[in-house]
Amino acid sequence: MVEEEGWVRLRIILVGFGVVGQNLVKLLLSRADDIYLRYGMKPRLVATVDSKGVAVSQSGLDLQRLLEVKRLYGTVAAYHDDGQRGESADIDLIDRKKGGRCRVEEIIREMDAEVLVEATPTNLNDGEPGLSNITTAIKHGRNVVTVNKGPLALAMPSLLELAEYNGVMLRFSGTVGGGTPILEFAKHCLRGDRILSFKGILNGTTNYILSMMEDGLTFDEALNDARSKGYAEADPSLDIDGFDAAAKLVIMANWIMGMKVTMRDVRFKGIRDVRLEDILEAKKHGKVIKLIASCDESRRLRVEPMSIDKNEPLCVNGTLNAVTFTSEHSGELTVIGKGAGGMETASAILRDLIEVREAMGMGIGLNRS
Amino acid sequence: MVEEEGWVRLRIILVGFGVVGQNLVKLLLSRADDIYLRYGMKPRLVATVDSKGVAVSQSGLDLQRLLEVKRLYGTVAAYHDDGQRGESADIDLIDRKKGGRCRVEEIIREMDAEVLVEATPTNLNDGEPGLSNITTAIKHGRNVVTVNKGPLALAMPSLLELAEYNGVMLRFSGTVGGGTPILEFAKHCLRGDRILSFKGILNGTTNYILSMMEDGLTFDEALNDARSKGYAEADPSLDIDGFDAAAKLVIMANWIMGMKVTMRDVRFKGIRDVRLEDILEAKKHGKVIKLIASCDESRRLRVEPMSIDKNEPLCVNGTLNAVTFTSEHSGELTVIGKGAGGMETASAILRDLIEVREAMGMGIGLNRS
Numbered sequence: 001m002v003e004e005e006g007w008v009r010l011r012i013i014l015v016g017f018g019v020v021g022q023n024l025v026k027l028l029l030s031r032a033d034d035i036y037l038r039y040g041m042k043p044r045l046v047a048t049v050d051s052k053g054v055a056v057s058q059s060g061l062d063l064q065r066l067l068e069v070k071r072l073y074g075t076v077a078a079y080h081d082d083g084q085r086g087e088s089a090d091i092d093l094i095d096r097k098k099g100g101r102c103r104v105e106e107i108i109r110e111m112d113a114e115v116l117v118e119a120t121p122t123n124l125n126d127g128e129p130g131l132s133n134i135t136t137a138i139k140h141g142r143n144v145v146t147v148n149k150g151p152l153a154l155a156m157p158s159l160l161e162l163a164e165y166n167g168v169m170l171r172f173s174g175t176v177g178g179g180t181p182i183l184e185f186a187k188h189c190l191r192g193d194r195i196l197s198f199k200g201i202l203n204g205t206t207n208y209i210l211s212m213m214e215d216g217l218t219f220d221e222a223l224n225d226a227r228s229k230g231y232a233e234a235d236p237s238l239d240i241d242g243f244d245a246a247a248k249l250v251i252m253a254n255w256i257m258g259m260k261v262t263m264r265d266v267r268f269k270g271i272r273d274v275r276l277e278d279i280l281e282a283k284k285h286g287k288v289i290k291l292i293a294s295c296d297e298s299r300r301l302r303v304e305p306m307s308i309d310k311n312e313p314l315c316v317n318g319t320l321n322a323v324t325f326t327s328e329h330s331g332e333l334t335v336i337g338k339g340a341g342g343m344e345t346a347s348a349i350l351r352d353l354i355e356v357r358e359a360m361g362m363g364i365g366l367n368r369s
Numbered sequence: 370m371v372e373e374e375g376w377v378r379l380r381i382i383l384v385g386f387g388v389v390g391q392n393l394v395k396l397l398l399s400r401a402d403d404i405y406l407r408y409g410m411k412p413r414l415v416a417t418v419d420s421k422g423v424a425v426s427q428s429g430l431d432l433q434r435l436l437e438v439k440r441l442y443g444t445v446a447a448y449h450d451d452g453q454r455g456e457s458a459d460i461d462l463i464d465r466k467k468g469g470r471c472r473v474e475e476i477i478r479e480m481d482a483e484v485l486v487e488a489t490p491t492n493l494n495d496g497e498p499g500l501s502n503i504t505t506a507i508k509h510g511r512n513v514v515t516v517n518k519g520p521l522a523l524a525m526p527s528l529l530e531l532a533e534y535n536g537v538m539l540r541f542s543g544t545v546g547g548g549t550p551i552l553e554f555a556k557h558c559l560r561g562d563r564i565l566s567f568k569g570i571l572n573g574t575t576n577y578i579l580s581m582m583e584d585g586l587t588f589d590e591a592l593n594d595a596r597s598k599g600y601a602e603a604d605p606s607l608d609i610d611g612f613d614a615a616a617k618l619v620i621m622a623n624w625i626m627g628m629k630v631t632m633r634d635v636r637f638k639g640i641r642d643v644r645l646e647d648i649l650e651a652k653k654h655g656k657v658i659k660l661i662a663s664c665d666e667s668r669r670l671r672v673e674p675m676s677i678d679k680n681e682p683l684c685v686n687g688t689l690n691a692v693t694f695t696s697e698h699s700g701e702l703t704v705i706g707k708g709a710g711g712m713e714t715a716s717a718i719l720r721d722l723i724e725v726r727e728a729m730g731m732g733i734g735l736n737r738s
Binding site for chain 2: 027031035039178179180181184185188189190191192193311313316317320322327329330331332333334335336337338341343344346347348350351353354355362
């Protein structure tokens, strides 16, 4: 394979190949020409890791085949067993005795790549395996794009510091609002102005449940309905008890407000105790109860059910997310969009990849290549 | 005065010193330290022109005094008669016989400046005097930041081309949405994605009138109410008949969709014919009538009263503006904020100035200095 010029090259290690990871690969496939024409970059996947194995190719994995292998065998490990083999240099990284498995950290360390895309499931207990993956990548001079809230919720200040120290970028658009560019809006669209406070509906599952309760369902009925539609997990505690919203609030507070906080700095409460009567009573007065994540002017961080006016722009229904920023000069500004979704979140990763590539082109956060 | 290093310098010619212009000066005054610390720039006003005269100082006008002179005498022309004189070099530009007046174009041509801020009133008939001011500035290698919709609505494709040809930037954040960064959101926050269509409530006056009619007022009563609150002009035709929304739609279509269009390409209709009965009938079905400016998937541009669902994020009341973008990968995204206001619009100018300064720092659109 002819080596591309350095300025268009973006070699990616993708760890985590679930719905979001697969949608990213679909996006890279369907938009390849357009991404090159509009942003002058040719992303190439040099390694993909899922829970059962790994596929590597320094010259770039065949994306179509990668998706097909995953679909047929449930793991990318089968990539190297299925028809043509990867290059011999690649195969060294794979311990064949373990059935195609190898240590993820070795891949992150050893492959030539400009960026790690971290898309393993969120774990708010210890942030693993995302935290180790991200730390390893940064220490080895790789930029990181993550959609994994765990590591950021637990250690964002130190991760940002580590990235800065190592001269690489750490980006995480997809962690808040799915494809809705909430973080970018606050960071890039309000330059010259100052955000004084913000409040948001950051969790689609709880918003769906509360919207259903407004239509007269009890909490349990609404939760079951959310489950049947695939909006809630079997164990819905992450959503229901406010952990997910709190994690997103931590990310916003660090990134937008320049605070140095983690989950421990958020006072949060979920929606388990919201009673149907409360909701119906609020409704009589033109109000609705929503799970609101907020950073007030004193920079107190809170997640709690709150009654808000039905006519406020913030008041969205169903699985939508919304954030209202109060700025010093431009008043209240609200951004609304879908808060989740595989393709939506994948589009946020692509956005981050474009930013990483452009910063590299300008010598910002340039890592070894 | 000690000359600043070139990299922090941003010398501004401000033409138009009404509410927005004065708020810009207040903003530059109150935020001077912050603007320098955060964005590394020291904006300096070298000329200010209002309808009755001009104040110039190549070393930078005293902003506090400028505001005071305007307040006391109604024109900046008195700046040079009031206490200390400007530098002698400046005075040459002013024809004393005309009581401090001089030709604006001469100021734009002759003063050393990196950027023209054009804030004269919008004129949708021939775009003047904004059109001549902007054209002169671009031809003389000045970047332009404008909040004047007229020149853009009538000649945006050729103005953008002229700016590109001359290697300068033309920015116009404040022309759509006041301080709400609608244009930036679409242009910068959705990179990697594609906007397929959009629809918006772009005129606060008509939205206020329609909101009042929903509460039972007739069109004439609502219009009078808007007038008494200062939301509508003595001649409200620009708003009521859809010209203002159409002008903003033209700007969005050119900037966001890459179209090359002017007012003539918009089919538009105002709200004069909206009857109270229509609104009350829509209300029965959970709908509201709004003046919607839209660009559909076939890129047809329209402004017309339309019935939309009360629960749509786009459905905002009062003088708010809102735009919903339909993107290829991230679904529907809505931005809501105040659509007007002196300080809000001034903050949009500051945003543009920061962008111009940064582009200059990177050698993009660098003009003579």
